[in-house]
Amino acid sequence: MKLGRLNHIGVATPSIADSAVFYRDVMGATKIHEPFDLPDQGVKVCFVDTPGADGALNGTQIELIEPLPGNTSIASFLEKNPAGGQHHMCYEVPDIHKAKAEFEAMGKRVLGEPRIGAHGTLIFFVHPRDMQGVLTEIMETRADH
């Protein structure tokens, strides 16, 4: 396993609309993408761009996550953290299946099979208890990146 680019930080929120206003007006975000539903994962998501080291808007993104009706995992997170909060970190890898095999070989609990994530590439999550307390998402780098 080789540490890849930190693609995004997942931030759970009870309201993407309110959080988008916060990132725009308080944090000065200049690029907030249109929210969209990921029904397979029971969430609505919205990406906020941040600058990279070169100043261009190519840095680690903030992924705002709001539960869709019936979602249990994000909803329970919000029950414990009503204002929302940091939920996961997502790293890129070049080959999702190879990464999954490597994590499993290290005894890490991979949560489910690779599936399409918010960026349209395959992703999986690794249990936070095996990842120093951090729910970790692994995503395959987009072909156009």
Added chain:
Amino acid sequence: MKLGWLNHIGVATQPKPLPGGEGLGWGCGFGAAFRTRRRTPTPLRLGGKLPSLTAPPLKGRVIGGTP
């Protein structure tokens, strides 16, 4: 205010020196990370007063692994 570069994510860890015992221990990243000799770990008070956040950023420094 304009959103800047996301410099780092703080991840709390247990108050235990890393294997090898040199340098990186509890409180690393808040001024203690780059010491090369062992010092008495200073507990980080997560529930109370936070340590100084004015320490220089970690950019460009190797703080773990094998250089």
